[in-house]
Amino acid sequence: MSKPTVAVVFGGRSSEHGVSCVTAGGVLGAIDRERWDVVAVGITREGRWTPASTDPADWRIVDGAMPTVAASDEVVVPPFEAGSRLWRVAGPDGLRELGEIDVVFPLLHGPWGEDGTIQGALELADVRYVGSGVLASAMGMDKQYMKTAFREAGLPVARDVVVSPHRGIEDQRLEIEALGLPVFVKPARAGSSMGISKVSSWSALEAAVADAQKHDPKVLIEAAVVGREVETAVLATAGGLLTSPAGEIITGGDHEFYDFEAKYLDEAAVTLLCPTTLEGAVAATVADYAKRAFRAVGAESLARVDVFVKPDGGVVVNEINTMPGFTPTSMYPRMAAAAGITYPELIETLLAVALDRPVGLR
């Protein structure tokens, strides 16, 4: 009997290229090869799609160095034609077939992956894929519109002012200062805490905004929330939306917040607690907000919802990630494990749900 074919797509142009390759290693090692034929497509840092190894051993961290997708003279050519499932490879010797792809697992974080762009390309050919569709992915990437959707759903979020090329700091000075110090300055569409700074004096605001603008011309200036950083895994199954027990991130060392260095370079300074302990009513609110945030942006399959739990027990939603970190030791799989779902079971659920989904309007 023929098995469905899954294309695992990873690497990519974002700063999270290496993390994505490690994730691919984890996923390639856990997909049930009795149930699925597997094809691997690596995207180089420059954005070239290439045929890649399906051997998990090729995507391990070696001597502290992250794996990367190597340059290649072969290019994977996914179809753009509606209903076409045949993927090809163009190389120096012409075209060859890569295979008929039934479902794509895009293991990509950040821009050109988690933001609706690859989802749009796959929609053109009616290709099924794991994760959220175009609009939910784009909203999950754009903190301004993500928060608009959350507010509309009645979820508490931090107050903010948006600075854009059409509306600068000076146009909104009063509103900005009304936020009170400190504030967090963030690029609207970035990730991994890139370009984010905590500003504790108004004299440092211009420089912080300029720094964020290196990542995105649109920047959010946000009131700081004092609280614990708590996360929830949301998983769509045939039986409905599941929420996991909450996990918690405790950032120590000299990091004022969960910044880029703490996330990737100074892991010793960070403790991931999973599951964490929350008072019963707070745990219920966190789970409820996670589901409501998922629905507010129209997410599908999976998402990680990050909140702050204030000392008085109040919960403020920070963000939703539609393709959360997904290595076997990342928070999302760990939270799923706390809910009784193993890493291979998680992958099987995501692929099965994606394969079952009708193509077309979503």
Ligand SMILES: Nc1ncnc2c1ncn2[C@@H]1O[C@H](COP(=O)(O)OP(=O)(O)OP(=O)(O)O)[C@@H](O)[C@H]1O
């Ligand atoms: N309003 C805020 N109050 C307190 N701390 C904040 C606030 N906004 C951000 N932070 C801190 O900065 C970190 C990164 O912010 P945020 O999660 O918004 O961006 P990001 O992680 O880069 O986005 P993404 O997860 O989409 O990649 C948070 O984990 C938190 O430590």
Ligand SMILES: [Mg+2]
């Ligand atoms: Mg975050």
